[in-house]
Amino acid sequence: MQALIDVILPVFLVIGFGYVAVWKKLFPETGVDGLMRFTQNFAIPCLLFRAIADLDLAQEFPVPMLAAFYLGALTGFGAGFLGARFVFHRPWPDCVAIGFCGLFSNSVLLGLPIAERAFGTESLSLNYAIIAIHAPFCYAIGVTLMEITLNRGGRPLDTARKVMRAMFRNALVIGIALGFAVNLLSVPLPAVLTDAVDLMVRAALPAALFGLGGVLVRYRPEGDMRAILWVCGCSLVLHPAVAYGLGLAFGLSDGALRAAVLTGAMAPGVNTYIFANMYGAARRVAASGVLIGTLLSIFTVWVWLALLP
Numbered sequence: 001m002q003a004l005i006d007v008i009l010p011v012f013l014v015i016g017f018g019y020v021a022v023w024k025k026l027f028p029e030t031g032v033d034g035l036m037r038f039t040q041n042f043a044i045p046c047l048l049f050r051a052i053a054d055l056d057l058a059q060e061f062p063v064p065m066l067a068a069f070y071l072g073a074l075t076g077f078g079a080g081f082l083g084a085r086f087v088f089h090r091p092w093p094d095c096v097a098i099g100f101c102g103l104f105s106n107s108v109l110l111g112l113p114i115a116e117r118a119f120g121t122e123s124l125s126l127n128y129a130i131i132a133i134h135a136p137f138c139y140a141i142g143v144t145l146m147e148i149t150l151n152r153g154g155r156p157l158d159t160a161r162k163v164m165r166a167m168f169r170n171a172l173v174i175g176i177a178l179g180f181a182v183n184l185l186s187v188p189l190p191a192v193l194t195d196a197v198d199l200m201v202r203a204a205l206p207a208a209l210f211g212l213g214g215v216l217v218r219y220r221p222e223g224d225m226r227a228i229l230w231v232c233g234c235s236l237v238l239h240p241a242v243a244y245g246l247g248l249a250f251g252l253s254d255g256a257l258r259a260a261v262l263t264g265a266m267a268p269g270v271n272t273y274i275f276a277n278m279y280g281a282a283r284r285v286a287a288s289g290v291l292i293g294t295l296l297s298i299f300t301v302w303v304w305l306a307l308l309p
């Protein structure tokens with residue numbers, strides 16, 4: 001119960017403030033759009049850039065931890081994809097979009113603040129290691145399979161171009177790539193630049209959580225409720241369960257196990273709806289999955305925190 005009060009509820013209260021502010025028209029929806037563009041295109045890329053530029057790449061990228069997390073993510077994708085096709089009889093593009101909901105957990109907007117409150121700021125280096133390849137990995141899987149589905153018989157080179165274009169127009173991927181460049185090339189950053197970036201970083205998570213609450217007002221629990229609950233099961237239960245089992249099998253340290261499981265236990269991220277909307281596939285399921293998954297994660301994350309060392 002203490003973890004629920006001290007770790008989880010403060011994060012969701014900020015989300016709730018944003019939700020109520022927009023719902024009661026105390027904060028305009030156009031303002032939410034601007035706030036989310038600021039956080040996702042500027043503040044959070046700055047946060048990821050700063051974190052990865054300072055990471056000790058030799059120490060903070062344990063391959064077994066990444067394997068546990070990403071094999072869990074692929075299992076979530078596979079279960080979402082196959083369930084959409086063979087249980088709910090959705091068309092193939094919908095299957096990819098629903099699979100993407102089981103693949104892309106909300107590792108930044110929810111994962112970072114909850115992990116920070118649960119285990120301290122010093123624990124976040126392992127979360128950043130996961131996040132560093134999260135967006136590129138998920139978009140590479142999702143966009144590739146969607147383009148193959150939509151362009152069966154098309155040229156592989158055209159598909160590859162579309163995948164690369166979609167990935168490297170993403171501000172999060174650009175921030176990550178710049179962070180790796182600075183880190184690997186040991187580029188010295190002037191203090192005035194790092195101070196400016198740090199100012200952006202301090203605004204990133206609280207503004208993003210408030211904005212996420214405002215965005216959720218638009219998402220209604222419409223569409224096939226069984227499919228939505230299937231998505232939530234893939235994201236909130238299956239992904240972290242696979243990561244937990246593999247983490248134990250791989251003998252992960254406590255910190256690595258926490259990072260893999262807790263990041264995997266997050267609800268589907270807003271990017272799942274953006275992906276579905278981009279292709280016009282399973283939009284209602286993706287939108288409702290974000291809303292209902294975020295609400296359910298208050299309790300499922302509490303359970304995972306109780307299970308973790």
